[in-house]
Amino acid sequence: MKLNVVVLELSGILDGIRGNELRHEVSGFVTKGADIVLIDMKKVTFIDSSGLGAIVSAMQMVRNTNGKLFVCSISDQVRMLFELTKIDRIVQTFADQDEFNRQVLATQ
Numbered sequence: 001m002k003l004n005v006v007v008l009e010l011s012g013i014l015d016g017i018r019g020n021e022l023r024h025e026v027s028g029f030v031t032k033g034a035d036i037v038l039i040d041m042k043k044v045t046f047i048d049s050s051g052l053g054a055i056v057s058a059m060q061m062v063r064n065t066n067g068k069l070f071v072c073s074i075s076d077q078v079r080m081l082f083e084l085t086k087i088d089r090i091v092q093t094f095a096d097q098d099e100f101n102r103q104v105l106a107t108q
Contacts, residue, residue: 005034006034007097008022014041022039037067047078
């Protein structure tokens with residue numbers, strides 16, 4: 001069975017406005033049958049509480065359809081925020097897309 005994997009590359013500031021866009025995009029991917037959503041945050045320069053909420057909301061949307069959501073390429077600042085808010089306990093992160101491919105896709 002071939003998995004439908006979608007990679008969403010974010011950039012700039014992940015705030016309330018961009019968070020709403022993220023929710024909308026992920027909702028569209030889920031509607032189209034995405035099994036796995038990977039959010040690549042390599043180009044994200046800042047994230048606020050609304051952005052964190054959007055990631056959690058997106059994860060719930062994906063999980064509600066028995067899919068999986070992962071995040072990769074987070075900066076040290078975002079990693080610290082994930083740890084402080086305990087999001088790192090519910091969202092699995094990877095160093096980059098290559099590590100994601102090796103650890104998730106290679107095992108499918």
